[in-house]
Amino acid sequence: MLDDFMLRAALGAIGLALACAPLGCFVVWRRMAYYGDATAHAALLGVALSLALALPLFPAVIVVALAMAAVVAGLAGRQSVDTMLGVLSHGALAAGMVAVSFVQGVRTDLSAYLFGDILSVSALDLGLIWGGAGLVAALIAWRWSALLLSTLSPEMAVADGIRPRTEQWVLNIALALVVAAGIRIVGALLVSAMLIIPAAAARPLARSPEAMVAATALIGSAAGVLGLGAAFRLDTPTGPTIVCAAVAIFAAVTTLGLTVRRRPA
Amino acid sequence: MRRMPGCRVTGGGAPLVTLAGVSVALGGQSILSGIDLSIRRGEIVTVVGPNGSGKTTLMRTIIGAVAPTAGRITRAPGLRLSYVPQRLAIDPTMPMTLARFMNLPRRRDAAVVAAALERAGLAGLQARPLAALSGGQMQRALLARALLNDPDLLILDEGTAGLDQPGIASFYERIEQVNRDTGCAVLMVSHDLQVVMRASDHVICLNGHICCEGTPETVSLSPAYLGLFGGAGGALALYRHHHTHSHDDGQPCAGHTHEDAA
Known part of the structure; x- marks a missing residue:
């Protein structure tokens, strides 16, 4: 059954949407959008490392993404977070591309890591993606209340015996997992799009944090399947088409929300 | 009288929180230095100070969200703070x-x-x-x-920011009522000097260090406090006098000056 590449691609896209849903909501709530970018870009350095040293891709990407998180945490408070992430994000992206170019024979494949190649997803990749999604879901479900309170007010969380910095690392680890899972599907440049856009689209539809995660998972999955179908029919690059489908859903929900709100009650 | 469940009114005894020589630096910059203070059960302590005087950092240090760079913080065992x-x-x-x-x-x-x-x-x-x-x-x-x-210590950071005058009054009434009913100590940061006069047992005037402290009356008359708050301090002094004695002839009182008259 998993022989059909379209089926594997659809399962991969849905797995990524599920992995992105809980984390994407926190990325939106905590205004970490740029942070997601920086982690995803750092993943390209992980790709270079894995190619150069013949290491498996998944752990290499995770290690580099976590190293990025550690650097960000270490530099916190020295510069504005925005500026610092800008430096690290673009620095990591550029360094990753330069590093990849040193590895023989990979130059032509670079776009597969920048934009993903969902149609070549293997059964093993699927296992990693769904395993990653399960791990992220378990991690966030375990820390759910503490994460919500730390997001609302770190001081309130501390007063309740929660350590916001530890909770931040829960998110960092989840982010590294998602980036590693997503780099094969939508690529390093667009993986953070799958974090932010479905969550942003889900916001007007939800009245509780849990409902927002569920709506995000649904919208992300729909975008994955719709984008995959559109890319197949229109012969367009798959990863970007999936992101376009997510943006289309976001636009539809937002427009609908505006019209509903404008109508007198 | 209604009591909140579980809130203990033992009174007296060891302080809930004690800061001894606490200094805090953030990003290499000194925010607080040499802070000594203690909060006892049932007490209402108010911290006043200009913007950037370290009020919020002091709150965060007491909660435990910021680690002091020097000095020691002692919390009563099993202390519940909110x-x-x-x-x-x-x-x-x-x-x-x-x-x-x-x-x-x-x-x-x-x-x-x-x-x-x-x-x-x-x-x-x-x-x-x-x-x-x-x-x-x-x-x-x-x-x-x-x-x-059911906290032993309730910490409020500028609880009245963004409230209108009646809102502020009823908010503090509620705080005082909670303090009376449950006996939990209250530590608050306030810009609202009239409230300081009314509700607090102890006022700490902060500007990176503790400039002066004591009962609301002592602090409001202290030169360090008046120097720090300038016109605002004068307004407070005036406010007090409206309620204690009158100035029919507009003459300054003995012992202190009216900033607003200068």
Whole structure:
């Protein structure tokens, strides 16, 4: 059954949407959008490392993404977070591309890591993606209340015996997992799009944090399947088409929300 | 008289929190230095100080969100503290109903939450999104959630920011009532000097270090305090005098000066 590449691609896209849903909501709530970018870009350095040293891709990407998180945490408070992430994000992206170019024979494949190649997803990749999604879901479900309170007010969380910095690392680890899972599907440049856009689209539809995660998972999955179908029919690059489908859903929900709100009650 | 369940009014004894020579530096910059203070059970302590004087950092240090770079903080064993922030770091991006918020981080009995909301004048608003609460409702909600913990020490950071004058008055009335009913100590940061006069047992005037402290009367007459607050201090002095004695001839009182008359 998993022989059909379209089926594997659809399962991969849905797995990524599920992995992105809980984390994407926190990325939106905590205004970490740029942070997601920086982690995803750092993943390209992980790709270079894995190619150069013949290491498996998944752990290499995770290690580099976590190293990025550690650097960000270490530099916190020295510069504005925005500026610092800008430096690290673009620095990591550029360094990753330069590093990849040193590895023989990979130059032509670079776009597969920048934009993903969902149609070549293997059964093993699927296992990693769904395993990653399960791990992220378990991690966030375990820390759910503490994460919500730390997001609302770190001081309130501390007063309740929660350590916001530890909770931040829960998110960092989840982010590294998602980036590693997503780099094969939508690529390093667009993986953070799958974090932010479905969550942003889900916001007007939800009245509780849990409902927002569920709506995000649904919208992300729909975008994955719709984008995959559109890319197949229109012969367009798959990863970007999936992101376009997510943006289309976001636009539809937002427009609908505006019209509903404008109508007198 | 109603008492909150579990709030103990033992009185006296060892302080709830003691700071000894506490200094805090953030990003290499000294924010607080040499802070000595202690908060006793049932006491209302107010910290006043100009912007950038380290008031919020002091609160965060006492909570444990910031580690002191020097000195020692001692908390009574098993101390339960609750924190009421100036505002939540959320905006419309997180959907959160009032009931869900009251259940963070621990789930609570629905009847307990309903009773707490009723006391806060928020009865029946369980399903209301936080983003749809008014400033005053939000403040009361934050306080109601903080009180669910049956705290020994309630810490309020600029609890009245964004409230209008009647809102401020009723907010502090509520604080005083909680203090009376439950005996929990209150530590608050305030810009509102009239409130300092009315409610506090002890006032600490902060500007990176403790400039002066004591009863509201002592502090309001202290030269360090008047120097720090300038016109505002004068206004406070004037305010006091309206309520203690009159100045028919506009002559300054002996012993201190009226800044506003200068």
